[in-house]
Amino acid sequence: MKYISKIYVALVFMILYIPILVLMLFSFNATSNTGAFNGFSLYWYRELFRSPEVFDALKNSLILAISASCIATVIGTAAAVGIVKMKNRVFRSSLTAVTNVPMMNPDIVTGISMMLLFVAIGTFIGLSDKLSFWTLLISHVTFCLPYVILSVLPRVKAMDKSLPEAAMDLGCTPVRSFFKVELPVIMPGIITGLIMAFTMSLDDFVISYFTSGNDFQTLPLLIYSMTKKEVKPDIYALSTLMIIAITILLLLSNFSGSKDEIDRKRHQRMIRKAEKKSAVHTQNTGKES
Amino acid sequence: MKKRSLGGSIAAAPHVVWSIMFIVAPLLFVIYYAFTTSDGTLTFENISALSMYQDIFITSVEMSVIATFCCFLIAYPLAYFMARASERKKRVYMVLLMLPMWTNLLIRTYSMMAILDDGGFLNTLLLTLDMAPVHIIGTKGAVIFGMVYDFFPYMTLPIYTVISKIDNRLIEASYDLGCNNLQMITRVILPLSKSGIISGITMVFVPSISTFYISQKLGGGTFELIGDTIERQFQTPTTYNIGAAISLVMMILILISLAIMNRFSDAETSGRIG
Numbered sequence: 001m002k003y004i005s006k007i008y009v010a011l012v013f014m015i016l017y018i019p020i021l022v023l024m025l026f027s028f029n030a031t032s033n034t035g036a037f038n039g040f041s042l043y044w045y046r047e048l049f050r051s052p053e054v055f056d057a058l059k060n061s062l063i064l065a066i067s068a069s070c071i072a073t074v075i076g077t078a079a080a081v082g083i084v085k086m087k088n089r090v091f092r093s094s095l096t097a098v099t100n101v102p103m104m105n106p107d108i109v110t111g112i113s114m115m116l117l118f119v120a121i122g123t124f125i126g127l128s129d130k131l132s133f134w135t136l137l138i139s140h141v142t143f144c145l146p147y148v149i150l151s152v153l154p155r156v157k158a159m160d161k162s163l164p165e166a167a168m169d170l171g172c173t174p175v176r177s178f179f180k181v182e183l184p185v186i187m188p189g190i191i192t193g194l195i196m197a198f199t200m201s202l203d204d205f206v207i208s209y210f211t212s213g214n215d216f217q218t219l220p221l222l223i224y225s226m227t228k229k230e231v232k233p234d235i236y237a238l239s240t241l242m243i244i245a246i247t248i249l250l251l252l253s254n255f256s257g258s259k260d261e262i263d264r265k266r267h268q269r270m271i272r273k274a275e276k277k278s279a280v281h282t283q284n285t286g287k288e289s
Numbered sequence: 290m291k292k293r294s295l296g297g298s299i300a301a302a303p304h305v306v307w308s309i310m311f312i313v314a315p316l317l318f319v320i321y322y323a324f325t326t327s328d329g330t331l332t333f334e335n336i337s338a339l340s341m342y343q344d345i346f347i348t349s350v351e352m353s354v355i356a357t358f359c360c361f362l363i364a365y366p367l368a369y370f371m372a373r374a375s376e377r378k379k380r381v382y383m384v385l386l387m388l389p390m391w392t393n394l395l396i397r398t399y400s401m402m403a404i405l406d407d408g409g410f411l412n413t414l415l416l417t418l419d420m421a422p423v424h425i426i427g428t429k430g431a432v433i434f435g436m437v438y439d440f441f442p443y444m445t446l447p448i449y450t451v452i453s454k455i456d457n458r459l460i461e462a463s464y465d466l467g468c469n470n471l472q473m474i475t476r477v478i479l480p481l482s483k484s485g486i487i488s489g490i491t492m493v494f495v496p497s498i499s500t501f502y503i504s505q506k507l508g509g510g511t512f513e514l515i516g517d518t519i520e521r522q523f524q525t526p527t528t529y530n531i532g533a534a535i536s537l538v539m540m541i542l543i544l545i546s547l548a549i550m551n552r553f554s555d556a557e558t559s560g561r562i563g
Contacts, residue, residue: 082301106499113315
């Protein structure tokens with residue numbers, strides 16, 4: 001049994017990685033042959049760095065991912081806090097259902113539905129370029145929102161309700177208590193949501209394909225247009241660089257997993273401290289009355 | 290007290306507005322386009338014209354069902370073995386599984402094409418080994434293979450998460466009560482991992498049935514799936530309406546199958562997908 005499991009896991013991961021490794025190998029090929037290796041060269045990388053398109057696309061992707069994930073995180077965090085406090089059950093469950101729609105729907109449907117809206121609005125206002133950076137940004141915020149809410153909501157739900165109450169008893173305004181007490185407690189959820197939104201936005205192709213204009217090309221869109229033409233190893237080189245970047249990010253996030261642990265412990269300590277304080281406080285007020 | 294709770298839920302207001310404007314309104318537009326002609330008059334022609342696309346619908350459903358089933362067959366044992374591994378190994382396996390998931394789908398599909406292509410790596414290898422080259426790109430098998438390759442990590446992850454949470458004592462108890470290895474899996478692990486399987490199926494089936502990149506690249510343009518058809522209709526504004534009708538039908542099909550599947554899972558074990 002032990003051997004079977006080891007062999008099976010090794011085999012599956014091998015099949016999963018062979019295409020990626022072959023692609024990386026051929027990015028160093030001296031010729032444009034994609035079947036046989038004709039010697040090591042960095043020709044395709046030089047070729048890649050010579051084209052300004054790649055840097056533009058990378059810059060665009062980063063600008064888009066950063067702005068979309070930040071907007072989605074702000075709206076999503078506020079939404080999670082608000083949803084928990086909603087009294088009307090029907091409204092709350094229908095809002096959660098609508099929120100989950102972009103997550104359940106195929107990307108292509110989300111993409112074309114937003115494209116139809118943008119084209120209709122653009123025609124109504126009379127824009128010449130109906131699709132632009134702004135429509136792309138709106139669509140990215142929309143599909144990132146459910147992921148942010150999904151990672152913040154459990155934190156808000158699990159938070160001790162007496163914490164903000166204690167803060168307000170001690171004279172905080174609701175807004176101040178949110179920033180001073182609630183926000184630090186739900187912060188790990190917010191950060192997870194932000195990272196998730198960032199990577200989703202960076203990675204998206206299908207929705208961007210339908211909602212982007214001609215003047216703003218992201219990296220996945222560039223790859224798509226590159227693979228439409230003949231097979232050339234410069235795509236391999238670009239892919240190799242992207243895979244290396246992802247590997248570094250993934251390893252880093254795995255290391256910072258332990259840092260997260262420390263953060264969580266610190267938060268727990270803070271919560272316990274606050275709990276003690278609030279307990280003492282209620283005792284005192286109890287005595288006074 | 291009343292004032293404070295109102296003040297709290299007001300925080301969701303931007304999200305409510307955003308959802309209405311950019312989730313609900315676009316879907317209403319899809320419905321509107323599906324039932325109108327390109328000059329805006331009401332019609333059922335787009336829906337009735339869908340019989341033309343019947344074959345494409347059937348092929349797409351067939352291929353994505355096969356791909357989903359293959360994903361399950363590959364992913365379930367993998368998830369099980371991963372969940373039963375030591376903590377240190379689990380971490381390594383997770384990184385190995387996550388890396389392809391973080392790699393862009395286009396790149397993964399493209400790398401698969403680079404291997405399977407007529408002049409690609411596999412055929413060159415076969416020729417050097419004095420074997421007959423194989424023609425794979427452009428067949429249904431290639432597209433299904435691409436779907437399985439691209440999406441099976443999405444099946445593995447939810448199943449793995451559910452299995453790792455199963456209480457070890459339940460497994461021990463089943464052995465104590467006389468189960469052999471197979472019975473332990475079919476009677477304990479499998480029923481308890483149902484929710485993971487269901488979210489895994491959703492995460493593979495939905496992108497498989499709506500893909501257009503995989504069929505474009507690995508299908509070699511020889512046949513169309515629903516995704517390709519929709520993508521083609523949205524290239525020119527005059528066919529937006531028929532494209533919207535196809536999308537609407539596909540969306541309803543998916544929603545119905547999701548609802549049926551959620552029925553299957555017990556009310557208490559069914560979690561939200563994600």
